[in-house]
Each structure stands twice: as C-alpha cells, then as structure tokens.
Amino acid sequence: MKILFIIPYIPFPLNSGGNQAFFNMVDYLRHKMDVSILLQVQYASEAYDISKLKEIWDNVTFFVFTKKDDKQPKVHHPFYYKWLIKTKQSIERKIRRQIIPENIVFTPDFIRQESTLSTSIFKELDVDYIKYVTEVATYGFDIIQVEFYKLISLGYLLPSNTQTIFVHHEIRYIRNENEMQLFPRITKSDQFIYHIAKDFERFALQHYKHIITLTEIDRQILTKFLGQNNRIYTSPAVIQTDMDTPPQFIPCTSNRLTFVGSETHYPNLDALIWFCKEIAPYLRKQNFTFTLQVVGKWKTHIKELQHSCPEMEAVGYIKDLPSFLKGSIALVPIRIGSGMRMKILEAVSADIPFITTTKGVEGIDLLDKEEYLKADSATEFADAIITLSQNTELQEKLVKQAKSKMKDIYNPSNMLEQRFDIYKQILNEPNK
Template identity: 25%
Template sequence: MKILYICHRIPYPPNKGDKIRSFNEVKYLAEHHDLHLAFLVDDPADMQHVDALREYCVDLAFVQINPPVQKVKAVSQMLIGKPLSLPYFYSSNLQQQIDAWAQAQTFDAIVCFSGPMAEYVYRSDVWSKERRPRLIMDFCDVDSDKWGQYAQDAKFPMNIVYGLEQKRLLAYESRVNREFDHSVFITDNEAQLFKNQMPDARNIEVVGNGVDFEFFNPDPRRGEACLAQGNACVAPTENSPTNLVFTGAMDYHANVDAVVWFCREILPRITKAGIDAHFYIVGGKPTPAVQALGQMPNVTVTGFVDDIRPWYAKADVCVIPLRLARGVQNKVLEAMAMERPVVTTTKAAQGVGAKDLQHLLIADSAESIAAAVIDLCNNPGARRELGDAGRKFVVENFDWRRNMEKLEKLLN
C-alpha cells in the first residue's frame, strides 16, 4: 500500500512521549508499505535528525516552524473563534508539498498523528469523495480534555483561554471523528473518555503503546558501576545518598508542575524522615522554574542527556508525581522495563494498567507519596521485588509489534 503519514512534530529521535509513539508507527509501517512522511520541525536542534528518517520512507517533506511566530498566528485565529492548536501546527508550505504528492500518485491511506493534522486533509483540494484515501486519525489522548485540566489549574486570564481551547478543540475532534474512517486512542480509558464527551462517536479503536524492552534492559554491570553525570561516571560509595529520579522533557507543563511540587512539598518530608535522598531531574530544556530547583542542596537538574538508561539504572526509586496526566506515560513504562521501583499517581498510572502494590506504588497526596518513597528507601528487598514484577508486566503487555499489528488491520 501507499501510505501518507502526517505528523505534528518530527518523529525522531524517540526520546519523549509523542515521538516514541510516532516513530514506532513510522518504523512499523515502513517495513510493510511505501511510506511518504510529512512533519513539522519546531526545534532547530531537531534538524540534525531529519536525514535519519530517510531510510524509513520513500520520500519525506518537512517544514521548520518558529514557535513564537506560530503562537502569534494561533492567537489571531483564536480571536475569530478557531482552536489555537490548528494554526500553530499548520504550514502552507507543508500543505503544498503534501498536495504535490497527492497529485502525482494515489495514496491508499492517510494516517494523521494528532488531531490538528487533519487540517492538511481538509485544506487540500486534491482528494474528491470518489478518490479519497482511507483516513485514520491517531488522537493518542483526548487533547481537548488536557486543556480542560490546564484551565482548572490556571489563573485568570489563562483559565479563560484554556477553557475556550477545550471547547473549540472538542468540537473539532468531533468533526474529525465523523469524517475519518477510524479514530485511534492509546488506552481504553482515553477511548471511553472520548465516548463520554461525544455519545455519538463512531469507529473508535484502541492501539496501545509499547516499550523497546530490549533497549530498556537492566544491565547489572552498568547499574552497579556508575551514575552518569554529563559525560562523567561517578562510582558509588557506602555513604552514597538514596537516588530518586524523574525523567522527561522539562519544558512540558505537566512535568514542570510535578517536579516543582515534589521538591517543595514531598522531598522535605522524605529528608525529614532521615532519608539521605538526592533528587535527579533528568531531561532537556528545563524551564527557569526547574533550573531554580537545582539550587536546592539535594537536587540536581541535568538538562539533556544522550542516554537516559544509566539514570534509570542507578535510581533507587523512580518518582513520577504527575498531577496533570493523560494516556500512557512512557516514563512509567521505561522505568518499569529497567526494573526500577516506581512511585506515581493515579492519573499517571491509569493508562498503564499496572496494579498498585504489585507492579508499582500509587499515591496522590504529598504525604502518601513521601510515605511510599520512604518505605521503599528503607526496604531494599521490596525495591527488588517491585522492580522485577514491573519489568515482567511490561514485557508481557507492551510489545510494540503486537500493538502495531492492530494499526495494520485498520489500514485494510
């Protein structure tokens, strides 16, 4: 089959949530079909990764966008009643390249990754109803509901802006669901949430995430030997502190909220209990609020790291205190695949399906999260048991190839 795959961000490298899923979709589809890949690049640093994607597709088209300029465009469109997300992720130059492809050949299917990518279908005059390809939208999560969460958490006037975005984006998602052949979500919970908000929703499918559990494979020699700090490795000593690790893109609002809350409200309770703990915030593009946390005596903000696995390997406990979360959290799956004990929240765990006390620990208040971490810090045996059970759960339930076969069926 000839497939056009349109993605809102470059699907490489697979080092953060949306890129992990989109890359694995691209990789799988490229093995079985002739794939044309179109995407946006909103970070100049990602331009170096464009060529790495050429081996996966017949052809690729991309446009580099400037986020501040796109935000100005988005605000101007918001004033006339449109969702902010659509103009932010729209480029007329990318539209021209997609239309040129469509005029030169017949695509059997179009897979859009993220709701706003439907604009490239709607704004094209190439496809008539008679020759329209099969249309599949991978929503991943219910994005409109995320904006609702932001509205509840924000102060005036941003709570009004976020609330409007929720309402308008939900209406757009409803249109996409009516007009595309299939609407894909990452978990049963997300699919049900969408149905609850749109009782007349049709052709809802669930295609779960996966984990490269061969890549995220605990290496005892690496785990015992060192903890990566930049380009250096520091050998542990008998008096080494208990290492608590959080990973993720540190310019993402939900991650920023999580680490700020942990440092201010949870970590002091842990140290007050006599635990010599050190908290590592591992991930690129830390905001000023995150960088400021690095001034605390028992907190390190690493910034971007080339390989996340050494940080997982040396973590005594992976803490994932997300208060704003949707769908499957890859950081939870990766930590479990690395046999690390995980303490996380209900919202962050619900998309994974792992059981509290069996595969990980779930707590939602500052007091209960601190208590869970303290218990694990004081019990090496419990840490090992939880880590072992977590990896077994991931290997049994999050195989990328098995999940991508579900996407394959939707194409036919």
C-alpha cells in the first residue's frame, strides 16, 4: 500500500501538538505501508529539520520542494551589494527599536486584524510548487493525503485514478464564525467574505474522495455541510502516552498555572488575551496570587501580554513537557476553532487537572466536574481556578478519572490502528 502525505509544514522538531500528532501517525504507519512525504522548504533552518527527520525515518521517501530564488538582480559588485543589504537591514532594525509599540493586543479591532477570515478565500499557490505536486502525484500512489486548510485547493490537481484524502484538522467556516462573534461589529464586508470562503471550502472538499476529521462532532458538521454521510471518517490525533501507568499525581499547592501552545495559532493568542484582559483582573480582585507559565513559541505579543498580566512567564519550548507540567493546573481558555485540542490530551497525559471552555473540550468525551472543570465566562473561569487551586482532593479526582477515561477511549495504539483500518477500507472501495 503506497501512500503520499502532502503537508505545508515541517513536522519536526516535536514542539507542537500538531507536529507530535503527525509524527506519531507516520512513525506507526511507516512500518505497515510504503510511506512518502512531500514537504516544502520556506526557511533555511527547515532544511536541517528535514535532515534530522530523514535520519529517524530511514524507510520513508521524501520529496522536498525548495523554491528557487530567481528574483536576485544583477549587480556590479556582488560582495559590496551584500554588505549594503546587511547594512540596510541593520539600520531598519535600529529604526524599529526606536518606535514605542502600541498596545495592539487590546485594540477593539485586533481580532478582525488577526482572524483567518481574509485568508480563507482561495489563495494562489506557487506555480513551481503546483508543477512539483502534479508530477510527484503521478508516481503510482494508492492514496494521496493532503493536510491543513492552507493546501485544501490541491484536491483540484490530484489524479482521478488515485484515492485522495483531505484531513480537516479544523473546519474553517466554523472558526470564522467563532472569530466573527468576537468582532466589535460585523460589517457587510465581513459577511461577504465569510460566505465566499464558506462556498470555497465546500467545493474544495468535494474534490477529495474521502475526508478525515479529528472528532465525531466535526464529522457530523461536515456530513450536514456537504450533504453526504459516506466517505467522511473520524480519526483522532495521537500523542504517545503510557496509558497503562497509574497516574503520578502531584498536587498544585502553589497556584501554579500552565498554558501550552504557540502564538502562531491565533486561538491560542485569543485565549491568553481573554485571560489577561478579563480573567486575571477578577483573580486579583479575589486576592488570588498566581503564576502563569506559557509553554511554546511566543515572541511578537508576549510583552504586551506581560504588561497586562505581569504574573505571566514565557518559558519557551520544553523538551520533557509531562515532567514540567506536573504540580500545576492546566488552563485551556479556548474560544475559537474546531477539531481536537492536543493541549487537553497533554494535560491528561501529564496527570494534571485542567480547566477549559465548552469550545475547548468540544469533541473530547470527558465530563464536567468528573474529569475536568468547565467555565465559559471570565468570572466562571476565575472561580474555577480558585476552587481547584484550594482543593487538592478535587484535583486528584479529576486527574485519576480523566486518565481512566483516556485509557479506554483515546488509547494511542487503538487510535493508530483505527487510522490504518480506515486506509484499508478506502483501498477496498471503488475508485470513483
């Protein structure tokens, strides 16, 4: 069984939930299938990451597209030209440092500026990349699988004699709806773009023969959206955990809160803005002292966030995440998106209690007050933090019961085998 994965990102290092999920899936499948991966290099550092990945996956075929830089002008003195460019860049950096940044995080229209609405309409792909994908796709694969909305339009290019799959990590029109609800006001232009993007998503999905969602809720949404029930499958994301090991619970007694996720995924940024702007002030009014450690890549907006919430500490990438998280309470104040929040699986895996919203836990079969605490308003979220911090018995109850539920429903081995069974089922279907 020959399968080609096409993804827009380099799934290494394992510094995000998405990278972990894709890595774990391929690491399992490469021993059962003939696996190939088509990647595109956008930054010089990614070439190194791919080389490390090739060392780990020595039985995987890599197709790597690197855009040729053919826009360099002809110059009289190349070395002098390079020196001038570096000097210009240095001066521009110094100029930017002199500008006092505005507190853009809390401007009323910030959500609209950062939302995915304007980028949800078809965006033309690089011509050379299209040629490369078209050529590789003809190499006799049984299945070609495309992942992430950025590449959803590739369905128009793939050969008709191949089983094609799109893995929908996050339904875009649902995320757009969530973000628009947070706009100060919804304009006619917003509505116009939303409907065009929704139509584009529907028709682009119809160019794939099969669709995989991460949650049953998303599968039901797409079934109604596309008007079809067959050929839409549910296959949750996977993080490697030892579910058979009893929970190693360490109580949170120091009001240490943690958040896992990078700012490049806007729902994470929105979650922390909401925490800093509305939840943290309420905690202070209740004389609740705390620290919030943020794990992941944060650079652009961290200073604005810390100005509003000095209790926040950016700790960057943590190699041994479960050990770092122990003794804390995980916060998942997510208000935007669909799909599966890997940070919840990471919290359960690390044997720590967590607090989240209805949107945050959507698609994950856990029960409020039994395996976690749910809060949808700022005051409810703050009250839940205070309650859980002061009750170590409740912390332990939530941890143990969440771990037990995860062992039964989200066992990594079972989920990996479930994905493999989907591929076998697809290959047994007529190629229409």
